[in-house]
Amino acid sequence: MTGKPKVAICWLGGCGGCDEAVVDLNEVLLTVADAVDIVLWPIALDFKYDHVKAMADGEITLSIINGNVRNSEQEEVAKLLRKKSQIVLAFGACACFGGTPGMANFRSKEDIFNWVYKDAPTVNNPNGVFPQPVSNVDKKELTLPAFHESVKSLNQVIDVDYYLPGCPPPTDLIAHAVTATLENKLPMKGSSLAPHKALCDSCPRNSTKPQKIKLTEIKRIHEIEAKPDICFLAQGVLCMGIATRDGCGHNCIDINLPCRGCFGPVEGVRDAGIKMISTLAAIIDAETDKDIEKITEQIIDMAGYNFRFSLPSSMFGSLKNPE
Amino acid sequence: MNKPKIVCFSCKFSWSYLADESKLAAEISNWIPIICAGKIDAEYLVDAFLHGADGVLILGCPEGDCHYQDGNIETKKRLALLRQALAVYNIEPERIRLVLARDPEGKDIPGHIEEMAKAIGQLGKIKTAKA
Numbered sequence: 001m002t003g004k005p006k007v008a009i010c011w012l013g014g015c016g017g018c019d020e021a022v023v024d025l026n027e028v029l030l031t032v033a034d035a036v037d038i039v040l041w042p043i044a045l046d047f048k049y050d051h052v053k054a055m056a057d058g059e060i061t062l063s064i065i066n067g068n069v070r071n072s073e074q075e076e077v078a079k080l081l082r083k084k085s086q087i088v089l090a091f092g093a094c095a096c097f098g099g100t101p102g103m104a105n106f107r108s109k110e111d112i113f114n115w116v117y118k119d120a121p122t123v124n125n126p127n128g129v130f131p132q133p134v135s136n137v138d139k140k141e142l143t144l145p146a147f148h149e150s151v152k153s154l155n156q157v158i159d160v161d162y163y164l165p166g167c168p169p170p171t172d173l174i175a176h177a178v179t180a181t182l183e184n185k186l187p188m189k190g191s192s193l194a195p196h197k198a199l200c201d202s203c204p205r206n207s208t209k210p211q212k213i214k215l216t217e218i219k220r221i222h223e224i225e226a227k228p229d230i231c232f233l234a235q236g237v238l239c240m241g242i243a244t245r246d247g248c249g250h251n252c253i254d255i256n257l258p259c260r261g262c263f264g265p266v267e268g269v270r271d272a273g274i275k276m277i278s279t280l281a282a283i284i285d286a287e288t289d290k291d292i293e294k295i296t297e298q299i300i301d302m303a304g305y306n307f308r309f310s311l312p313s314s315m316f317g318s319l320k321n322p323e
Numbered sequence: 324m325n326k327p328k329i330v331c332f333s334c335k336f337s338w339s340y341l342a343d344e345s346k347l348a349a350e351i352s353n354w355i356p357i358i359c360a361g362k363i364d365a366e367y368l369v370d371a372f373l374h375g376a377d378g379v380l381i382l383g384c385p386e387g388d389c390h391y392q393d394g395n396i397e398t399k400k401r402l403a404l405l406r407q408a409l410a411v412y413n414i415e416p417e418r419i420r421l422v423l424a425r426d427p428e429g430k431d432i433p434g435h436i437e438e439m440a441k442a443i444g445q446l447g448k449i450k451t452a453k454a
Contacts, residue, residue: 106411270366277365277408281401289399296403303411315369320412 005061005182007032008040008052008081012074013101013151014067018092019043021168022064028175035182036061040081049077052084060085062181066168068094068101068312069152072133073145082158087181089193093167093262095154096192098312100167102151103304105311105320109149153313163192167262167309170249192245196267199241199259204250205231214285218298221258232258233283238305243269243276262309271315273306327377327443328353329436332367334360334383336390339429347429351436360384360421361394365405368419378418378443380436385423395423415446 011019023029023044039060040047052060063085069075082088093099104112117123117130133146154160164177177193180186187193200206209231219236226232232239232253239258245266252259265272286292299305303316311317330353333339339347339356348354353376357363360383371379381402383395399421406416420439426432 271369273408274364274366274369274405277404278401281365281404282397284400286400287393287396292400292403296400296407299404299407302404302407303409306408315366315373316408318373319369319409319414 004035004037006039006055006059007036007178008060008063008085009038009044010040010063010065010077010081011043012065012067012078012095012154013070014092014094014099016043018066018094018168021092021166021171021174024171025175026171028171032175032178049080052080055084057083058086062087062089062178064089064091065154066091066095068098069148069154069157070101070104070150071145071147075148075157078154078158087161087186088154088158089162089164089177089181090154090160091164092169093165093264093309095160096163096165096313097264097310098151098153098317099309102153102310102312102317103308105150105317106303109147113147151312156312161189162186163190163194165192165194165245165263166248169194170247170251172249173247192264192267194245194247194263197246198266199244199246199248199250199253199263202246202250203231203241203253205229205253208234210234213283215280215283215295216285218295220300226256228256238280238299240272240276240306240308242279243272245272260308261306264310264313272310273303273314273316276306277302324377324444324447327440328375329378329380329440329443330371330376331355331380331382331432331436332357332360332363333381333429333432334358334390334394337384337388337425337427338382339426339432341427342429347432351433354432354436359389359391359394360423361389361391361397363398363401365401368402368405372414372418372449377446377449378420378439380439381419381421382426382432382435383421383423385425388425395421414449417442417446418449 040052063081069078090096113130117125131144133144135142164173173194213233217236221237226235237258240261241259244259244261245263248263261272269275284295286295307314307316332355335356335358360381368379389395402419402421422435
């Protein structure tokens with residue numbers, strides 16, 4: 001044993017983008033790798049869960065966990081890492097809020113299975129075979145992780161110490177989070193290791209925002225030729241920046257796409273999607289029922305838009321919780 | 324279903340400002356007088372449903388007569404957006420009702436609640452919300 005702090009990096013219900021973001025640390029990663037012992041990183045290194053199980057409780061200094069929890073395997077790994085770690089960092093939008101796969105919570109598990117294994121036009125499943133947690137083939141028992149009723153954010157399954165949102169989190173905040181842990185300079189438990197204000201605060205287009213935004217029509221980004229340096233809302237394009245935490249580095253804004261909200265709510269706000277509804281209402285320029293309807297009906301999929309990254313952890317998402 | 328639970332928010336500038344508030348509050352359950360209908364964040368309404376409300380009634384100033392100029396209009400826009408979002412869970416638009424009028428003594432508040440409860444009774448319980 002080297003006596004260096006131990007770090008685990010693990011993905012649950014994620015796409016791998018968060019692991020890629022860690023790799024994107026480039027030479028900083030080499031410095032980090034010198035300073036710590038990486039004890040688990042399924043996407044990059046060949047350690048097994050049994051190695052972790054053999055460790056003493058709390059032996060891992062920091063577990064960086066990305067992805068949400070949708071099945072029993074992900075839940076088991078999350079609980080194992082919690083037990084063995086002093087600090088758990090929920091890494092990325094999926095771990096922090098449920099992420100885009102969390103939109104599956106608009107549907108029930110049954111609906112999803114029926115579509116994927118039966119009703120979708122490309123499915124050919126005459127025997128109606130559905131995946132089962134346990135099945136017997138040739139007198140052998142085969143198992144699959146059980147699919148839970150809903151997608152959960154990490155803190156709905158285990159106690160989480162810190163949050164680093166983003167899809168994926170940007171390298172500067174990752175480096176800051178790891179350094180702060182190693183140097184014992186972390187803020188209060190439960191904090192997000194990201195700026196507190198809304199994205200508009202640092203948006204390069206902020207200076208073009210009129211004193212009062214007045215939306216008279218709402219366009220989707222592909223319906224207009226968006227000007228590359230003007231506030232999206234001033235152009236009639238919905239941008240979640242007004243209700244989303246700053247810190248992403250404006251990756252979407254810089255390629256002329258509006259903010260979709262991957263950094264979640266700003267400090268002190270419970271539900272970014274609901275705040276977006278209140279904020280959006282304030283900038284819609286209409287008074288009569290007819291005019292209000294004319295503008296609001298231009299928003300396609302209001303719930304999907306506002307809760308793209310945050311449905312499982314949101315108040316709104318709690319309106320439908322099958323478990 | 325049992326009698327539907329209605330949460331009622333009422334603006335203090337047009338509703339019940341001459342009434343004995345504590346007496347009226349004893350008569351009406353889940354009644355929340357507030358400073359302006361425009362104060363009602365969409366979060367309050369979702370919270371009400373999460374706490375078991377079957378419907379939410381908002382009483383604001385008559386159109387063109389908001390003490391803060393346009394708080395009632397702001398609420399109207401907010402409700403339009405929220406109803407649209409709630410549709411994804413099949414929560415009917417009728418479960419949120421906005422009445423813009425004036426009633427200094429608050430005599431009509433129980434009647435408005437009763438009327439809404441009757442309409443919500445027809446809809447039954449919210450099927451997807453936690454009770």
